[in-house]
Amino acid sequence: MGRPCSFHALLLGAALAEKGCAMKVLRAINGLDGLAEAGLVPRADVARLAPVETAFRIRVTGAMQQAMAAPDDPVARQFVPDVAELTIRDEELADPIGDDAYAPVKGLTHRYPDRVILHVTKTCEVYCRFCFRREAVGEEGALSDEAILAALDYIAVNPAIREVILTGGDPLVLSARRIKGLMDRLCAIPHVDMVRIHTRIPVVAPEKVSAELVSALRGRVVVWVVVHTNHAQEMTEAAEAALARLVDAGIPLLSQSVLLRGVNDSVPALEALFRRLMGCRVKPYYLHHCDLAKGTSHFRTTIAEGQALMAGLRGRVSGTLLPSYVIDIPGGFGKVPLVRDHAEPLGDGAWRITDWRGGVHLYQDPER
Ligand code: SF4
Known part of the structure; x- marks a missing residue:
């Protein structure tokens, strides 16, 4: 008998849970054949999807297989390849956020004076179909010891660097x-x-958030963990327990999510995600506009759609639940918020302020 498909595994997991047994973690699937065997891709589609596999790595962890409830649901859409990925639009880029343009040494991006990004590995546990680094990830693996040492030397001789983003x-x-x-x-x-x-x-x-890993994250410097998640359905009980292990060890948590058409592009989906995150003691931090990575246009909303979703959320949830909706300006010019302006200057210290319902109010600055 072949491996059970993920939906059978889901049922099996529920049955085990009912009997008080721990749910077994499924093995990760690498590649199209494994997805077909697990029932996540129809066998008849494998040949059609083969060019996608050639262009972009495929890997789905056991936890994400178990989080999928249907082949086209918000979790499956993030990890199961689609022929739409073969449509490359003119505006799409191999390095959409310009990591390479600001790389003084291998593996290090120094875009802002006070912080650097250290790309310690090119490997991921899953390969997301919308990834902004999809042309770079999955190939080389971990940065070599020599490259890490060169990056650390660069940080050590640049005292303006206060923060290192791994x-x-x-x-x-x-x-x-x-x-x-x-x-x-x-x-x-x-x-x-x-x-x-x-x-x-x-x-x-x-399951990889072990006591040893949590302990490794504690030291002289302040550590913040920014968790990438895009839909409440991904936030399983096991994920909640892993996040609790980090928070209980005194490590503050933020989230980053990507706004994805067909995954989370509705007010109820985003509200459910942000409420779930806050319930897990994670502050929603960034909602990224989907970057111009190659073969991802089917995931991209318009900016106006993103702004309308944020406006819809503003009236429904408290500010503590609201992330900043941001865009990485293509080409490496940094990240900026995509705010709808609520304040319009009228001159002589007068402002027209628009509230979340669209009501207009006048405000006057004090005279100086
Ligand atoms: S989005 Fe993150 S986890 Fe997903 S493939 Fe890209 S780098 Fe890896």
């Missing part, structure tokens, strides 16, 4: 031992006082 790929695919070694070296650089870790692991592979 990203990838997904930095938490590295072993707890390697993370600890890196953290120890960062803690030894006196002007570095914050490390931010951008990861999808607590949600897509929560």
